[in-house]
Amino acid sequence: MSEAINTSYLECLLKSWQAKPAESRAWLNQLRAQAIDCVSTQKLPTKRDEEWRFTDISPLTTLPYRPSQPGSALKIEDIQHLFLNEAKNRLVFVDGHFSQSLSAIAEPAALIAGNLSALLSTQASILESHLGQHVPFDHNVFAALDTAFLQDGAVVIVPKNTAIAEPVHLLFIATQREVTSYPRCLLIGETGSHVTLIEDYATLQHAAYITNSVTEINLAGNAHAKHIRVQRESAKAFHLANCAVSLAHASNYQSISISLGSQISRYSLDVRLTDEAAECSIDGLALISDRQLADTHTCIDHAKPNGTSHQQHKCIADDASHAVFNGKIIVRPQAQRTNSSQSSRNLLLSKTAQVDTKPQLEIFADDVKCSHGATVGQLDQEEIFYLRSRGLSETAARNLLTYAFGAEIISRIPVSSLRQQLEQAVLDQTQSNPS
Structure with a gap:
């Protein structure tokens, strides 16, 4: 991987997909082509970019730019220790590629869940409406790369007024060395639905590799989703992730993000409250040591009245590690009677550990209740x-x-x-x- 991205491989990949019309759709090829065009005009961010000034990802350029390949021979007993007792609904991806034999759906009558390629024929309309529509890639090279490589992906659709009793576990396992994988997740909660989604990144080896993921979540009116995200990759790995959430009228999104692994990790979460009375609760924890760097960027965008958001982010940094938190809350002029709070609490366990925290409020309405604060201490x-x-x-x-x-x-x-x-x-x- 280099600062300037070579798109010749991506263009050849796109041609191979176009030659197999039964396995794809014209709109999906168009989405990939748009992403490739965006990749060709972008470079990897550096510390000269304001949004990346605390996060140096130049070590990524020393790894070979080679996408992961399918074909892992993992068996259930190899990864059973990663399964969750409560999660009978499970989609497993090995190095970004779907594994049917390791996956299981306990509620097929109530839940639409599976690999993207398997659902293209039956869910084409809803997929086209949401896939690639919530995480923009015109100014985000990592989102553009993920979309350019889009083939497999975890798709979860919760039908109207349906409550899924058991959690849905999306398990992404890394097994290959010095490769890049491109996980993709799409959650659609229809009106009045309830679901708990676990997005889990783990590894079976301790080599260097890159995970570049994109998650898109859309909740319709009165839909509820609990989203637990766990990053426990190799201490030599690089983890780059983008997540965007769109909330409709009176919908409720609860997020808990835990970051434990990776040499360098960056998680960007963008939550948009697009209609009245939407609610979100965002909690995060980064626990790092040695020379790890964990960067979390969030944006909560209140666009309509009577919205509520609460955020608490914690970092525990030991040794010579470096934690970064940038949390922005936007209250737009129409978003009167917004209630929003944000807290960044950071614990330094050594004299050489470092935390850079930047909570932000941008308020353009006058009838609001907003607060934020940050602490760094021992x-x-x-x-x-x-x-x-x-x-x-x-x-x-x-x-x-x-x-x-x-x-x-x-x-x-x-x-x-x-x-x-x-x-x-x-x-x-x-x-x-x-x-």
Whole structure:
């Protein structure tokens, strides 16, 4: 991968798809072609770009620019430890490619879920209306690349007034070295629907590779979605992700994002409250150490009246790691009676760890209730002293306080088996980094 993107391979790929009309649609080829055109006019961002000034992704240029290939021979027993007890609805992608044998849908009568290519013939109209329409790629080279390589993808459609009792688990597993995979997710919640979606990125090896993902979510009136996103990739990997959410009248979106892995990770979340009385709650936790860099950029855009949004983002940075948070809330002139709050809380566990946080409010309406704040600090010495007075060692006291700081976000995950996995991961990391 280089600063300037060579599109010759992408153009050959597009021609191969065009030669197989039974496997694609004209609108999809047109979407890919538009993405390739956008890639050809863009370069990889650098620290000279304002939105990337704290995040240096130049190490990506040292990896070979080679897309991952299908054909993994994984068996269920190889990845069973990643399955969730409550999630009988499961779509598994290996290096970005769909695996039918590892996937399962427990509620096929109530839920439309599957790989993009399998649903093109039966859901063409709704796919064309939403795929590639929520995450713009004209000024986003990573979204453009993902769209140019668009072939497989997780599609979840929840029909009108349908409540899916069990979570839908989208599991993306990395197995190949020095490749780039392009995961894609699309969630459509029709009027009055309810669903819990888990977007989970994991690895079976600890080599360098790139994951470049795009997720698009559209909720119709009175639809509810809980979106849990977990990034636990290789410590040598690079994770670049874009997610866009569109909320209609009185819809409700709850998001919890957990970032544990990757050498460099960047997650951009754009939530648009496009109609009255829409609500969103966005929580995030980045737990990093060594020389990891975790960057989270969010934008909550209130376009209509009576909207509500609440956001809490936490970072725990140890060793020489670097956490970045940029959270923007926009309240447009028509969005009167908006209620919005944002909090960025950051914990530094070493003198060499670094956090750059930038909460932002842009308010263009006068009848609103909005607040934001940010804190960066170390563990409270009085709290450590209190725990030591109760018989804990200083290391145990520090570990307990660090665990409690992160567990506040994880405790909100409604899927108990996933919550227990992540609580254990936080506990393991705090115990392995005594201060």
